[in-house]
């Protein structure tokens with residue numbers, strides 16, 4: 001097979017950080033190569049060098065797309081962070097790379113709309129074509145991004161964590177597209193933290209560790225534990241597991257009580273959360289769990305129902321008011337609303353509690369703040385070279401930890417975490433779970449809104465929503481199979497009647 005991508009001895013440093021160190025790899029035409037590694041291993045850096053977005057310090061890359069006259073559309077990349085234009089519609093964004101033009105050079109808008117609608121229709125999102133991207137939910141935005149790249153019919157397809165934030169259905173649709181692209185001989189590099197996905201989508205794998213390519217192998221010769229070993233290095237490979245045993249129910253009165261909450265996609269939901277309890281909230285895309293989380297955190301008003309915190313009504317629809325009342329939360333999409341990129345890690349982590357560091361002249365004391373930050377950084381194991389480093393320079397997983405650290409900085413009564421480990425590697429994931437576990441043991445009430453089974457494992461109890469209503473409530477010990485059945489509507493509607501294990505469909 002002819003070579004399609006040749007990376008030769010590529011190095012790239014950012015200040016003191018060596019993101020890539022003499023990386024060499026070759027991907028053949030039609031091959032699907034997984035690129036995996038922990039947060040900060042250098043994956044995204046390599047992807048942006050492959051697209052020409054950034055230049056290596058030394059070494060060379062060649063991307064040889066067959067039949068390519070040097071057109072930009074020969075290589076398509078779904079970047080880890082959104083590259084969509086917020087004010088433009090989904091259709092315009094999809095068509096952006098190559099507007100169909102008339103012979104007079106005018107953009108044929110009806111054609112733009114039709115092509116985009118067709119692509120979106122394959123994802124059952126045809127009705128989004130005319131909606132500005134800034135009004136879309138993160139999942140929808142990701143789909144628009146993927147459609148845009150696929151619409152260019154690239155010969156080389158680079159995907160940087162394309163399924164982060166996608167639900168199972170959308171991920172399966174993406175895999176279908178990838179499969180068809182492969183059948184047409186398209187060359188693929190696929191970055192993911194979901195190792196099982198990698199076996200579904202790829203032939204071969206390259207593992208990056210601390211900027212070095214430490215392993216390249218056919219996937220038929222590898223197992224998930226092999227990949228984990230290569231990612232973390234042998235010494236660290238034995239950590240994890242055994243964190244969560246069944247626990248007694250908390251006897252304390254609930255700190256958060258939602259009753260009859262109704263909002264778009266949410267239909268009369270009751271939910272109670274006790275101090276020291278960690279509850280999971282899950283469902284398929286559109287089931288209403290995300291919208292319920294938005295109501296609970298003040299991001300969306302309720303049409304009916306009430307939510308109380310320590311007996312006092314929460315000012316629904318008022319984000320500030322909810323934070324002041326004692327709700328701490330991390331937004332779903334950390335790259336668009338999670339942090340201010342240019343601010344330092346210390347500033348971002350303490351954004352909500354800045355007034356605490358004011359001195360007598362009402363100026364913020366950088367020293368006090370940095371001291372507070374170092375405590376948070378230790379607690380969350382944030383890897384930055386100092387309190388002053390701009391957050392945009394951190395790897396995705398470490399940015400996530402900054403956002404998480406901020407949500408607990410103000411000592412909230414209830415902590416609502418939306419997809420807390422999206423795009424986070426195995427070891428960062430475990431360190432996030434350990435921190436959540438410690439907070440819980442300390443009496444913190446935690447609500448984890450997620451579709452990640454590993455996140456739900458941390459929870460004492462999982463509330464499953466289907467079509468805007470609570471369809472099931474699973475208590476430890478539950479299995480992935482039970483949750484998978486419940487989100488499809490296959491769970492029990494009588495939570496109290498669910499004996500553990502009976503519904504096990506594995």
Ligand SMILES: Nc1ncnc2c1ncn2[C@@H]1O[C@H](COP(=O)(O)OP(=O)(O)OP(=O)(O)O)[C@@H](O)[C@H]1O
Pocket residue numbers: 014015017018019037038039040041042043044045046080392393394395396397398423425
């Ligand atoms: N623009 C930048 N300025 C400074 N440092 C950077 C920049 N981009 C990346 N880095 C650093 O380079 C290293 C590699 O980052 P990269 O984003 O490639 O990691 P990654 O493997 O994609 O991680 P993740 O899985 O978290 O997305 C990290 O230590 C990161 O902090």
Ligand SMILES: [Mg+2]
Pocket residue numbers: 043044045080396
């Ligand atoms: Mg990355």
